[in-house]
Amino acid sequence: MSDPLRLGIAGLGTVGVGVVKIVQRQAHLLSARTGCTISISAVSARTRDKDRGVVLTDYAWEDDPVALATRDDVDIFVELMGGDDGPAKHATEAALRAGKDVVTANKAMLAHHGQALAELAEAKGVALRYEAAVAGGIPVIKALLEGLAANRISRVMGVMNGTCNYILTRMDAAGLTYQEAFDEADGLGYVEADPTLDVGGIDAGHKLAILAAIAFGTRVAFGSMRLEGIGKVSIDDIRRADDLGYKIKLLGVARMTGRGLEQRMTPCLVPATSPLGQLVGGTNMVVIEGDAVEQIVLRGPGAGEGPTASAVMGDVCDIARGLRLPVFGQPATSLVAATPANAESPACFYLRLELVDKPGALAKVATALGENGISIDRMRQYDHPGTSAPVLIITHKCARPDLDAALAALPATGVVAADPVALRIEEV
Amino acid sequence: MSDPLRLGIAGLGTVGVGVVKIVQRQAHLLSARTGCTISISAVSARTRDKDRGVVLTDYAWEDDPVALATRDDVDIFVELMGGDDGPAKHATEAALRAGKDVVTANKAMLAHHGQALAELAEAKGVALRYEAAVAGGIPVIKALLEGLAANRISRVMGVMNGTCNYILTRMDAAGLTYQEAFDEADGLGYVEADPTLDVGGIDAGHKLAILAAIAFGTRVAFGSMRLEGIGKVSIDDIRRADDLGYKIKLLGVARMTGRGLEQRMTPCLVPATSPLGQLVGGTNMVVIEGDAVEQIVLRGPGAGEGPTASAVMGDVCDIARGLRLPVFGQPATSLVAATPANAESPACFYLRLELVDKPGALAKVATALGENGISIDRMRQYDHPGTSAPVLIITHKCARPDLDAALAALPATGVVAADPVALRIEEV
Numbered sequence: 001m002s003d004p005l006r007l008g009i010a011g012l013g014t015v016g017v018g019v020v021k022i023v024q025r026q027a028h029l030l031s032a033r034t035g036c037t038i039s040i041s042a043v044s045a046r047t048r049d050k051d052r053g054v055v056l057t058d059y060a061w062e063d064d065p066v067a068l069a070t071r072d073d074v075d076i077f078v079e080l081m082g083g084d085d086g087p088a089k090h091a092t093e094a095a096l097r098a099g100k101d102v103v104t105a106n107k108a109m110l111a112h113h114g115q116a117l118a119e120l121a122e123a124k125g126v127a128l129r130y131e132a133a134v135a136g137g138i139p140v141i142k143a144l145l146e147g148l149a150a151n152r153i154s155r156v157m158g159v160m161n162g163t164c165n166y167i168l169t170r171m172d173a174a175g176l177t178y179q180e181a182f183d184e185a186d187g188l189g190y191v192e193a194d195p196t197l198d199v200g201g202i203d204a205g206h207k208l209a210i211l212a213a214i215a216f217g218t219r220v221a222f223g224s225m226r227l228e229g230i231g232k233v234s235i236d237d238i239r240r241a242d243d244l245g246y247k248i249k250l251l252g253v254a255r256m257t258g259r260g261l262e263q264r265m266t267p268c269l270v271p272a273t274s275p276l277g278q279l280v281g282g283t284n285m286v287v288i289e290g291d292a293v294e295q296i297v298l299r300g301p302g303a304g305e306g307p308t309a310s311a312v313m314g315d316v317c318d319i320a321r322g323l324r325l326p327v328f329g330q331p332a333t334s335l336v337a338a339t340p341a342n343a344e345s346p347a348c349f350y351l352r353l354e355l356v357d358k359p360g361a362l363a364k365v366a367t368a369l370g371e372n373g374i375s376i377d378r379m380r381q382y383d384h385p386g387t388s389a390p391v392l393i394i395t396h397k398c399a400r401p402d403l404d405a406a407l408a409a410l411p412a413t414g415v416v417a418a419d420p421v422a423l424r425i426e427e428v
Numbered sequence: 429m430s431d432p433l434r435l436g437i438a439g440l441g442t443v444g445v446g447v448v449k450i451v452q453r454q455a456h457l458l459s460a461r462t463g464c465t466i467s468i469s470a471v472s473a474r475t476r477d478k479d480r481g482v483v484l485t486d487y488a489w490e491d492d493p494v495a496l497a498t499r500d501d502v503d504i505f506v507e508l509m510g511g512d513d514g515p516a517k518h519a520t521e522a523a524l525r526a527g528k529d530v531v532t533a534n535k536a537m538l539a540h541h542g543q544a545l546a547e548l549a550e551a552k553g554v555a556l557r558y559e560a561a562v563a564g565g566i567p568v569i570k571a572l573l574e575g576l577a578a579n580r581i582s583r584v585m586g587v588m589n590g591t592c593n594y595i596l597t598r599m600d601a602a603g604l605t606y607q608e609a610f611d612e613a614d615g616l617g618y619v620e621a622d623p624t625l626d627v628g629g630i631d632a633g634h635k636l637a638i639l640a641a642i643a644f645g646t647r648v649a650f651g652s653m654r655l656e657g658i659g660k661v662s663i664d665d666i667r668r669a670d671d672l673g674y675k676i677k678l679l680g681v682a683r684m685t686g687r688g689l690e691q692r693m694t695p696c697l698v699p700a701t702s703p704l705g706q707l708v709g710g711t712n713m714v715v716i717e718g719d720a721v722e723q724i725v726l727r728g729p730g731a732g733e734g735p736t737a738s739a740v741m742g743d744v745c746d747i748a749r750g751l752r753l754p755v756f757g758q759p760a761t762s763l764v765a766a767t768p769a770n771a772e773s774p775a776c777f778y779l780r781l782e783l784v785d786k787p788g789a790l791a792k793v794a795t796a797l798g799e800n801g802i803s804i805d806r807m808r809q810y811d812h813p814g815t816s817a818p819v820l821i822i823t824h825k826c827a828r829p830d831l832d833a834a835l836a837a838l839p840a841t842g843v844v845a846a847d848p849v850a851l852r853i854e855e856v
Contacts, residue, residue, distance in 0.1 A: 022578050022720055032645065032758045033577050131575065137721040139575025146574075146751075147559065147567025149461050150450050150741030217460060275727060278706060292450055292738035293565040297727040299703065310720035313578030323574075323751055330460045 005036040005320050006073055008100075010065040010091055011080030012045035012052055015105055015132065018309025019078060020054045030313075034320035041073040069095035076101045076319055078312060084108035089117075096120045096128065103315040105132035105308060111206035114213065114220040115335065118327035128327045129315035134207040135160050135284040137307025138300040139314060144214050144288055145329045151290025153215035157253040157426070161204035162282030162302040163190045164230050164250040169280045172238050172247070178231065190282065200229035201250060201265040208252035211286070212263055213328045216256045217335055220328075224340035225263040233267050237352060237421055240392050241269050243380070246350070247277040251426055257345055261338035269350050269425040275299070276428050287428065344400050348377065348425040351393040353410070354418035357384070361415035362391065368413050372406035374398050388417035394425070433464040433748050434501055436528075438493040438519055439508030440473035440480055443533055443560065446737025447506060448482045458741075462748035469501040497523035504529045504747055506740060512536035517545075524548045524556065531743040533560035533736060539634035542641065542648040543763065546755035556755045557743035562635040563588050563712040565735025566728040567742060572642050572716055573757045579718025581643035585681040585854070589632035590710030590730040591618045592658050592678040597708045600666050600675065606659065618710065628657035629678060633693040636680035639714070640691055641756045644684045645763055648756075652768035653691040661695050665780060665849055668820050669697050671808070674778070675705040679854055685773055689766035697778050697853040703727070704856050715856065772828050776805065776853040779821040781838070782846035785812070789843035790819065796841050800834035802826050816845035822853070 007023065009016055023030070023040055030038045042060035044067075062068035069077045069091040077095035079102060081088040088109050095102050096117065104110070110117070110130055121128035131141045135158065144156070159165050163185055170181040182199065185191050190198075197203045209222040230250050241248050246269040255262045270276045275297045279285045284302030289295050301307040328335060355361040366376060378394040395403070403422060410416045435451065437444055451458070451468055458466045470488035472495075490496035497505045497519040505523035507530060509516040516537050523530050524545065532538070538545070538558055549556035559569045563586065572584070587593050591613055598609040610627065613619050618626075625631045637650040658678050669676050674697040683690045698704045703725045707713045712730030717723050729735040756763060783789040794804060806822040823831070831850060838844045 018720070026578060026580065029580060030578060032762065035759075138724060139571045142570060142575045143567045146746060146749075147570045147742045148738060149745040150454060150458060151738055152454065152457060273706075275703070275706075278701075278703075290738065292446070292734040292741070294729050294732075294735055296566060297725075299725040299727070301722050304722075306720040307722055310576060310578055310718065313720070314575045317577040318574060321574075321751075321753055323749075325749055331463075334460065 002031050002035060002037045005038050006041040006075045007038065007078050007316065008042045008068045008071055008074030009040060009078045009080065010044040010068050011082065012043060013080065014305045015308045015312065016045070016080040017052050017054055018305035019080065019312050020056070022309050022313045024054070030317065034317050036320040038316060038320060042068050042071055044068040065091035066094045069100065070098045074100060076103060076316060078316070079104040079106055080312070082106055082108065084112040089113060092117060093120065096124055096126060099124055099126055101127040101319050103129045103312055103319070105130070105312055107133040107203065107206035107210060111209045111220055111222040114210065114328070115332060118332035121327055122332050127319050127324055129318060130210070131315050132308045132311035134210055135286050136300065136302040136304065137310045138284060138286060138298045138302070139311065140211070140286045140298050141214070143296065143298060144211060145325065148288060148290050148293055148296070149329065151292050153288065153290045155253065155255045155289045156211045156215045156286070157251060157428070158284065158286035159249050159276060159279055160207045160252055160284050160286065160302060161198055161201070161250060162284060163198040164204070165279060166190055166282045167199070168230060168233065168238070168248055168250065171235050172242065175235065177235055178233060196229070199231055201227045204250060204252055205265040208254055208263060208265055212254035212261065213335065215254060216261060216338065217330055218261060218338035219335045221261065221263065221338055221340065224261070225265060226344070228266040230267055237423065240352060241350065242272070244392065244394065245272050246270060246425065247272050248423065249276055249279070251276065253426060255345060257341055259343060260341035262341040262344055264344060267423055269423055270428050274428045346397045346399050347427070348397050349395045349403055350423045350425055351395065352421040353391045353393065353416060354388045355391050356388050356415050356417050358415060364413040364415050365410065368409045369406045372409060373402040374406045430459050430463060430465045433466050434469040434503045435466065435506050435744065436470045436496045436499055436502030437468060437506045437508065438472040438496050439510065440471060441508065442733045443736045443740065444473070444508045445480050445482055446733035447508070447740050448484070450737050450741045452482070458745065462745050464748040466744060466748060470496050470499055472496040493519035494522045497528065498526045502528060504531055504744060507532040507534055508740070510534055510536065512540040517541060520545060521548065524552055524554060527552055527554055529555040529747050531557045531740055531747070533558070533740055535561040535631065535634035535638060539637045539648055539650040542638065542756070543760060546760035549755055550760050555747050555752055557746060558638070559743050560736045560739035562638055563714050564728065564730040564732065565738045566712060566714060566726045566730070567739065568639070568714045568726050569642070571724065571726060572639060573753065576716060576718050576721055576724070577757065579720045581716065581718045583681065583683045583717045584639045584643045584714070585679060585856070586712065586714035587677050587704060587707055588635045588680055588712050588714065588730060589626055589629070589678060590712060591626040592632070593707065594618055594710045595627070596658060596661065596666070596676055596678065599663050600670065603663065605663055606661060624657070627659055629655045629693040632678060632680055636682055636691060636693055640682035640689065641763065643682060644689060644766065645758055646689060646766035647763045649689065649691065649766055649768065652689070653693060654772070656694040658695055665851065668780060669778065670700070672820065672822065673700050674698060674853065675700050676851065677704060677707070679704065681854060683773060685769055687771060688769035690769040690772055692772060695851055697851055698856050702856045774825045774827050775855070776825050777823045777831055778851045778853055779823065780849040781819045781821065781844060782816045783819050784816050784843050784845050786843060792841040792843050793838065796837045797834045800837060801830040802834045
């Protein structure tokens with residue numbers, strides 16, 4: 001009564017091992033819930049001789065993931081190698097061409113080649129699923145693609161890189177510098193081999209680009225995203241933001257606006273009492289806003305063996321149960337190439353200025369801001385041991401180009417002692 | 429290229445009108461995402477002549493929901509009448525028997541008749557979907573049934589009645605008594621015609637029973653749930669809990685334990701800094717814990733026209749896209765009748781006692797507790813203007829039967845001036 005469904009798993013790192021464990025341990029549960037006997041036919045990884053803590057001797061071994069992807073005894077190709085190009089992409093393409101369903105956790109591949117892969121999968125009539133590519137164990141792709149399918153989505157945002165949130169949380173809670181917190185995260189194994197993927201916002205940007213495509217029916221457009229990592233966030237700004245009732249987060253925001261598609265992955269201030277503001281440590285959070293549903297918040301582990309394997313196997317279960325959807329929710333050939341927004345939507349901004357200790361300094365700054373259309377909502381001047389004084393300004397809502405013009409006009413006032421810091425305050 | 433899919437909607441209250449609005453306004457979006465032209469053939473409600481703010485003249489009218497459910501031009505019967513029995517159930521059964529897919533928001537009907545309806549739907553090979561029945565706009569059924577299908581679920585819990593959470597939040601934030609907060613909620617239209625459905629925990633209990641069935645592969649067992657409403661929660665307890673770093677919530681918890689299925693919907697203390705503790709107002713939250721995914725938290729509006737209609741139409745989209753699953757995730761005939769747990773799992777408890785102002789009173793209480801195996805973790809005595817003094821105790825983890833025995837032994841000490849309050853502290 002139970003149909004067989006055979007997996008070929010390429011990539012036996014943390015996630016791959018987690019998937020093997022679920023298949024081995026939950027055979028009865030998976031069969032009860034899907035009506036299929038889910039098994040593993042073959043596996044592939046860079047190194048064969050390595051103790052991974054799971055028994056792999058029952059499975060055929062392939063050195064070449066393309067060979068694995070096209071085996072006759074593989075129904076679903078599970079791609080867990082990573083990398084936007086190279087073996088992962090070649091093997092995924094080979095699997096799709098051979099008419100295999102594919103499940104992947106590879107955000108980089110989808111952010112760069114999602115459109116072509118989706119068109120290929122749909123032309124072949126097979127599934128390409130990727131729940132694990134975004135926010136680890138949180139079923140956010142399913143929520144957006146299926147659960148909220150009747151909504152016109154207005155905004156998707158989230159904290160989707162646990163490493164960055166861990167670093168920012170440690171700076172906040174323990175008063176560490178960025179470098180100290182980074183080193184701590186690195187020592188715990190939280191940082192990717194190429195750290196810019198994490199702290200540069202690239203990894204989280206890949207995830208946001210995928211969510212935006214689903215949300216707005218547009219082609220994945222990672223290239224037009226504004227990316228800014230957390231490397232310049234200082235402990236000073238974290239403390240000042242705290243004083244004002246805000247937390248600094250590496251926040252991804254995607255919106256469809258009258259000016260086009262806005263995609264940003266940048267450090268932002270959010271109210272300390274909001275769900276995003278309260279998110280500490282390596283946990284992820286995604287916020288989805290739609291015209292009918294208002295606002296949904298999803299929170300959970302963004303990485304790790306179990307959570308990511310849970311997402312991969314959730315996709316496998318969907319395929320086993322016969323679910324077949326267009327990859328991004330509507331046929332790939334109908335996805336439009338969105339015009340990137342020429343400017344981000346207006347917001348209030350946090351400004352930190354270092355003013356020389358001279359009478360009239362503040363008036364000169366206020367004038368320069370005002371002449372560029374920037375008005376001040378709140379201002380706070382701090383005690384200062386040296387010859388310059390830190391001044392914090394929260395602006396009224398303003399356009400980013402006006403703010404940039406105002407900031408460019410500051411040096412000419414002769415009262416600004418250091419480069420100003422400007423951070424967006426996202427309304428959440 | 430777009431297949432027609434025709435709805436028959438029974439019930440034109442808030443949610444029904446919300447569904448009509450989505451179908452009317454989002455025709456293009458729904459068609460792009462599902463490949464179907466979704467339309468409404470006929471509607472039904474108790475009163476025909478009533479301005480509902482939407483144009484219904486294009487749809488056939490049926491006075492009898494059973495007649496609506498079985499119309500030839502209805503593909504999906506959308507049941508939004510409510511009520512565990514009577515017309516909603518009759519019409520749902522008629523639709524299923526006629527081979528129609530059914531989407532419902534009716535938690536009471538599923539909590540009482542879910543098993544029979546699921547067996548009927550599965551025998552007929554049609555869908556019975558109910559995302560809107562639990563936690564409004566939050567796609568929690570989808571998360572549990574599909575996204576987390578590869579997990580052995582250990583616990584599902586949540587705040588699933590917005591009215592109760594609103595009342596508790598107002599008592600906490602504004603210092604209102606229970607009755608004052610209840611009257612305020614009632615004035616805002618938040619309370620059901622039969623208030624015990626809300627404040628007695630019945631409505632939330634229906635939702636929890638549905639989640640438990642999916643989580644544990646068991647037959648819906650609303651009858652064996654321990655239900656306790658918020659009517660006895662006092663402003664004193666809310667303040668004392670605050671002092672100790674906790675919030676009081678009407679918390680539903682379902683767990684599968686060695687002692688059987690534990691289902692509770694009772695006022696509990698949760699840490700003020702936890703996501704559940706931070707949840708204010710009418711918002712809902714569901715927490716799901718599984719062996720692979722660890723913990724997922726879902727937050728969103730638990731009621732209202734748009735959010736609930738979003739959930740209903742999400743189900744319609746699933747059906748339009750061809751998704752067909754067993755109603756509770758595995759075939760209804762395979763769901764087991766769970767043995768109800770004979771006692772809830774051990775926990776720490778909050779106790780509030782009123783002790784007469786006599787030397788040795790506290791020692792007598794501590795002895796009575798200790799003799800019944802209850803040890804004290806923290807204790808706090810408050811200033812007292814009268815002849816008795818409030819004493820707060822947080823116990824170490826203990827078994828509920830032991831606690832009950834200890835509480836039963838207190839009157840004999842002769843130092844307890846009022847009935848003690850005992851509230852469970854749920855680890856979250």
